Amino acid sequence: MSWTVMPTFADYEAAREGFSWELPDEYNPAVDFLRKHEDTSRTALRYEDPDTGLETYSFDEIDERSDRLAAALAALGVEAEDRVGVVVPQKPQNPLTHLANWKLGVVSVPLTVLFGRDALQYRLADSEAKAVVIDPSVRETIDEIRDECPALEAVIELGDGDSVQGEAYAFDDVVESFDPGIDVYEATPETPTAIMYTSGSTGPPKGVRHSHALWLGRAAAAYNYFDQGLSEGEATLWTPADWAWGAALGGTLFAAWHHGCTIVGWPRDGFDPEDAYDLMERHGVTKAFMPPTALRILMSVDDPEARYDLSLETFASAGEPLTSEVVGWVESTFDDVAINEFYGQTELNLVVGNVGSWFDTRPGSMGKPLPGYEIAVLDPDTHKRRERGEVGELAIRPGDRRVFFDEYHGLPEKTAAKRTDDGWYLTDDLVERDADGYCWFVSRADDVILTSGYRVGPMEVEDAILTHEAVEQAGVVGVPDDTRGEAIKAFVKPAIDEYDPDGLRTEIREVVRERLAEYEYPQYVEFVAALPTTTTGKIQRRALRDGEETDDG
Structure with a gap:
């Protein structure tokens, strides 16, 4: 895969045969996302502030501001390979912090503002975060747990000196105190990029350490499940999902910027379908990543195409297989709007999907492996291959190992158990693969x-x-x-x-x-x-x- 432009394939078999990972020798996502595009003065982010209204940021402006923040973090003693937490919703300061981290060679720790006390404390302490950038909504919680996070030296809160008090730095003030133009860390696809925590639905959350190749894997997947429609400057993306979630952060936000497209940021406490349609109309959203729950809520609005002037081309969805009711609703409600879905894990990127432009979507199925990956259904105990039609554990083998995770932070035994001796990565998900190659999710192995x-x-x-x-x-x-x-x-x-x-x-x-x-x-x-x-x-x-x-x- 070229790290600048993805190849376009007319059919699935051609994509499977023709795609190959071609990762560059040198790679820093901050440079990739911001500086490689033909016109960096174009809009990268359209942000609707709940209080002040619309703000727009070009790729150049994001580059300059993340430069300033990187310089500020360096002045606070943050160095390459340190960890910096990001507890910010869909606001510009979220990607700005990640980009600043990577310009310093720092490892990001994406965290959601929805976390409570124990969840934040566990992740900040486990990752040994040296600094954390936070939304004001979590300041009280951070103050409460700060002493329980021994490595944590600096808290930077969104706002200025008038709004930020006590033992925290004001984000606006520290950014304005420094000039742009720092030397970007010389990185490769193997450079550590993030520790992303598993959901904890099957046990204590594990810190999943990735390298920079992660973002290239996510961008490649997004290109496919958004129907190869991410040409530079031609698409506008939005998701209601929290940018702390890997599919929203890497598979939507940073995938948009990798391909030179615009992302919409809209922090909200809930999901109202009328408001969502209004937003997509206002911003001309063409590609929307919608979890199944959000799609089901959108279904409650009658005749949205007649009521809203929508520019939608593709819905993408993940988290659980789409039911026939949701797929049928999209097909019957919208003209020329595709509904695709994808499956992935925090550890293993986005690897299987239903892509309607390549093959018929089978509602309820997970789809077929995306280009760049091989799949197998294995006996959960012996790891021997199961026949088509038999239930077993889904295993994935990437064309380039670097697009998968490097390790579970501090858990070498669990890291080793995730991969078989012959290179298959285990998912703990039980599936059945039918005669036509579609995967059907059965359950988590322990469910x-x-x-x-x-x-x-x-x-x-x-x-x-x-x-x-x-x-x-x-x-x-x-x-x-x-x-x-x-x-x-x-x-x-x-x-x-x-x-x-x-x-x-x-x-x-x-x-x-x-x-x-x-x-x-x-x-x-x-x-x-x-x-x-x-x-x-x-x-x-x-x-x-x-x-x-x-x-x-």
């Missing part, structure tokens, strides 16, 4: 429910439950059962305020029976006001299992 001798993947049951119009969210787990070994329990958030619990419970069971199998219906259904999720919106089934009760019918 499989063994009931009456059957293996049941919770996501399949969840998808069936979600087809009921009165259901907004569902999480399914196995619970101990003397007869079955495990019984199936569904935690359901209704989409309506008034309902008959017994009647809705019966309807949900019947829906699952009809769509799946008799043994897959939930013996227990509990209605809840909210479901525990990770910061990326995935249901935390482990949290449901730990707190479940089974006396609810």
Whole structure:
């Protein structure tokens, strides 16, 4: 792959055969994202400040400001290979900090403002962050945990000297105190770039250390799942997902800048579908990364193409397989708008997807391997290949190992366990690959429910439950059962305020029976006001299992 322009392929087989990783000998993402484009005066970021309105930043302006911040960090004693945390939502200071870090050879630690006290403390202490740039919304939490993060020497809070008080530096003041023009760190694709933490849905979060090649891998994937439509200066991208999430940060924000496109930043506390359509209309968004939950919320607006002057060309989605209802809604609601999805992991980049311009999308499937990757379905215990149609653990082998993670920070045994002796990276995800090469997600390896001798993947049951119009969210787990070994329990958030619990419970069971199998219906259904999720919106089934009760019918 060229690090400047991606090759375009007319069909999937040509892409699989013709694509190869061609990483440069020297590579710094700050230079890649900002300085290589033909016209660096073009708009890189359109930011809607909730208080002051629209701000626009060119590639040149982002370059200059990140230079100043890099100089400020250096003056605070931050050096190459130190770690700097970034706890900032969709604001310009988020990418500015990452870029400043890389100009110094510093490792970024992306963190979300949604984290509570313990989550922030664990990650800042575990990564041994020397400094952290924070949004004012988390200042109180940072002050509370600061003494529990021994390596943390400097806190930089967004704002100026009038708004930032106490033991923190004001972001605006430190940036304005320095001039641009620093010498950018001489880096390669192997230079450490970030420690990105796993969601913790299957155990304590692990710090995933990546090198700069990560961003080239994400940019290549984005080019494909956005239908090869990221020509320089021609696309405007937006996602409601937090920029701390790898798919939003690398697969949307920095992918846009790698290809010379514009990104829209819009920090919001919630997701309102009318506001989202308004935003996409105002900014002429052409490519939108939408998690499935966001797409389902967008479905609540009637006839959006008639009500809004949209420029949309492609929806991309990730986090869970898209249901046929979502795919059908996009196809029936919009003219010439594609719906693609992709699968990846914090450790392993974005590697499998449904790309409608290359092959028919099969709703519910994960799709096929993207160019640059090989996949296999292995026996979880022996790591021997399973036949097509058999369930096993998904394993990925990249064409260039550097686009995958380097290690789990401080966890050499877990790092070694992630890769087989012959170079396959293990996902802990159980899948089935059909005769046509499509992968079908079954479950996380530790989420499989063994009931009456059957293996049941919770996501399949969840998808069936979600087809009921009165259901907004569902999480399914196995619970101990003397007869079955495990019984199936569904935690359901209704989409309506008034309902008959017994009647809705019966309807949900019947829906699952009809769509799946008799043994897959939930013996227990509990209605809840909210479901525990990770910061990326995935249901935390482990949290449901730990707190479940089974006396609810």
